[in-house]
Amino acid sequence: MVNFFWKWGIWLLAYPIIQVLSTLRHEGAHALAAHLEGAKITGFRIIPGSLDGRRQWGWCSWTSVRPMTEWAFLAPFIILPAIILFSLVLAEIVWRSANFSHHIWMTIMLFGVISPAVDTAAVYWRFKRDSGDLKDALGINPLARVRRLAALIFVLCTPGVFWFLAYLLSGLRS
Ligand SMILES: [Zn+2]
Secondary structure: OHHHHHHHHHHHHHHHHHHHHHHHHHHHHHHHHHHHOOOEEEEEEOOOEEEOOEEEOOEEEEEOOOOOOOHHHHHHHHOHHHHHHHHHHHHHHHHHOOOOOHHHHHHHHHHHHHHHHHHHHHHHHHHHOOOOHHHHHHHHOOOHHHHHHHHHHHHHHHHHHHHHHHHHHHHHHO
16 A cells, blocks of 8 residues: 555655646747747746636746747647657666666656647647637648647657556556
């Protein structure tokens, strides 16, 4: 029972840390891209809160004298294919290592594969409800390649998500 807690239960307690790190990845990418486009960052937050009456995991706002391109809105997703691939390779190395570490593997998978999949699904969900990064980006430039980017992210995530779920199920059953 105690072992079970240290192996799995601890992840319920660690969840907020993964959430904040994932929000930092997302909002940090917005901030960096907006900054590179010459905008001034006016708000940055990586813990949940309310912005304009909406619950948010975090946010990044900016003002710009020049018109912005869609890239600042898409930045959190543009970096994902590289992060997912890198995380899968890293997870595979940890998996094959003689002294496999459950907690390191879980951290890599949650931050680098599961959270990107959830983030991308969430932006699609919000797009359907007429809000969010994807809507803002498409409002500037309705590119078909935005949808291709989302498709690429899901294709890259899928093997990792199944790997993670299989590990979770076998671990929780044993
Ligand atoms: Zn965003």
